[in-house]
Amino acid sequence: MRLRPPAWTATLTWKAALFITVMCCALATLLGVLVHVAVTRQTVDNAREKALTKLGDVTRLYEAGDRLPPGAGLDPPGLPASLRALAAEGRRGTLVADHHGRPTMWAAGPADGGRAIAAEIDYSQGARTIDGLDRAIAGSAVLAIGATLLVGAFAVTRVTRRLHQTATVARRIGAGDLDARVGDPRTKDPSRAQDEVATVAGALDTMAATLQAKLESEQRFTADVAHELRTPLTGLHAAAELLPPGRPAELVRDRVQTMRVLTEDLLEISRLDARREQVDLDCHPLGPLAERAVRATGTDTEVRIVREVCVETDRRRLERVLGNLVANAHKHGRTPVLLTVDGPVLSVRDHGDGFPAYLVEHGPQRFRTEGGAHGHGLGLTIALGQARVLGARLEFGNAAEGGAVATLTLPYVPEEPGCGAAE
Numbered sequence: 001m002r003l004r005p006p007a008w009t010a011t012l013t014w015k016a017a018l019f020i021t022v023m024c025c026a027l028a029t030l031l032g033v034l035v036h037v038a039v040t041r042q043t044v045d046n047a048r049e050k051a052l053t054k055l056g057d058v059t060r061l062y063e064a065g066d067r068l069p070p071g072a073g074l075d076p077p078g079l080p081a082s083l084r085a086l087a088a089e090g091r092r093g094t095l096v097a098d099h100h101g102r103p104t105m106w107a108a109g110p111a112d113g114g115r116a117i118a119a120e121i122d123y124s125q126g127a128r129t130i131d132g133l134d135r136a137i138a139g140s141a142v143l144a145i146g147a148t149l150l151v152g153a154f155a156v157t158r159v160t161r162r163l164h165q166t167a168t169v170a171r172r173i174g175a176g177d178l179d180a181r182v183g184d185p186r187t188k189d190p191s192r193a194q195d196e197v198a199t200v201a202g203a204l205d206t207m208a209a210t211l212q213a214k215l216e217s218e219q220r221f222t223a224d225v226a227h228e229l230r231t232p233l234t235g236l237h238a239a240a241e242l243l244p245p246g247r248p249a250e251l252v253r254d255r256v257q258t259m260r261v262l263t264e265d266l267l268e269i270s271r272l273d274a275r276r277e278q279v280d281l282d283c284h285p286l287g288p289l290a291e292r293a294v295r296a297t298g299t300d301t302e303v304r305i306v307r308e309v310c311v312e313t314d315r316r317r318l319e320r321v322l323g324n325l326v327a328n329a330h331k332h333g334r335t336p337v338l339l340t341v342d343g344p345v346l347s348v349r350d351h352g353d354g355f356p357a358y359l360v361e362h363g364p365q366r367f368r369t370e371g372g373a374h375g376h377g378l379g380l381t382i383a384l385g386q387a388r389v390l391g392a393r394l395e396f397g398n399a400a401e402g403g404a405v406a407t408l409t410l411p412y413v414p415e416e417p418g419c420g421a422a423e
Helices: 014-063 081-088 125-176 196-241 248-276 286-297 315-332 357-362 379-390
Strands: 073-074 093-099 102-110 115-124 282-285 302-306 310-313 339-342 345-347 393-398 406-407
Touching: 014 073, 014 093, 014 102, 014 115, 014 125, 014 379, 081 093, 081 102, 081 115, 125 196, 125 345, 248 379, 282 286, 282 315, 286 302, 286 315, 286 339, 302 315, 310 315, 310 379, 315 339, 315 345, 315 406, 357 393, 379 393, 379 406
Parallel strands: 302 339
Antiparallel strands: 073 115, 093 102, 102 115, 282 310, 339 345, 345 406, 393 406
16 A cells, blocks of 8 residues: 655645755755864864874983873873884874773874884863864754744745635636635736746736636627517517418417527526526425426426425525426436435436536536537526526436436525425
8 A cells, every 4th residue: 555645745835844954954964064074173183283292202301311201101001002003113193092081192103122102192172172063063053944944934934825825816716706816915016026926926817807807798798689689589579479370470489489588598697697696595395396396397207205305595596497407308318307306405317318428527518519419508507507596516417327417406404494385
């Protein structure tokens, strides 16, 4: 089983904090090593110079036959073996080693008889200096990393907060709220320098404003066309009623009626697009309401009530949604058509070829057809728009046994008070 890191590790804040920490640690380590090496070299060089000076003095005393001072002698105990061997070869050298439990700087050189003359000085102060420096470097590095993390987290959080705000506005626009804007103050002053986040926010606001203007223009055009069509259609309808009975008159009346329905649908869609619809909420039992909606379509549709509930909804709009779904099932599917009421969930199923793949995936699209097939017109689009006004969820799918299934889920609070019989 492959383990995945937690979701929060994918955030920009966490990545920036990790990057800052790694870079601070690397920089602190590099600087610490450089300072440690430089100070250690200087301390050791000073101690070596003192040890060699003392060794020179001791050598002159030895050659003069004088008594050697404390901390010097021929082959003294504790002299490192490497220095003893170096002196035996006729060379001088120094080495730091522990002697009697404390750091000691040894200096040794050749003496007669293959012996080594050596001098020692206490190196404890130098060792303490280096240890104190290392602790100071480590403490300073921790403080510097902590301070850098705090400052970096503050700076990164400001950027990520603005990015989250921009993403939230983008999602609101995608959900249909075209009035949503980021409104970054940096974009309102052209003379002010803008960073990349402000540029993205400004571009998003410009795109939203352009899209809103274009959609509102199209909505006004649709509404204006529908309104303008009403007058000539009314005249055509009146003229068609005056035609003598016969097949031509029936065809004219049928086409005029179709155009009138289409015009009313366009007007309804323009109102839904404007998002100014107001719902008239009241409590209604869903079973009788569904039966009334089916009777209004004049179709042979079975209504099956699995579980009866009362919901607070707009009866007229709900009947419109159910009527459109039932009419679409009869028009584009095959009988039998079944409307099922199961609590606040209502489903309409036919036994045709099912919804096309694009409709199941993306929802209904106005007048769209594929491969020369008959399109779905505006009925499903209106049903989806009215469902959103009701706060309901309308989903489209296909049954495993065949046939299209439209499922409407209404907002529901159990035991809704004051729910009486349907009118």
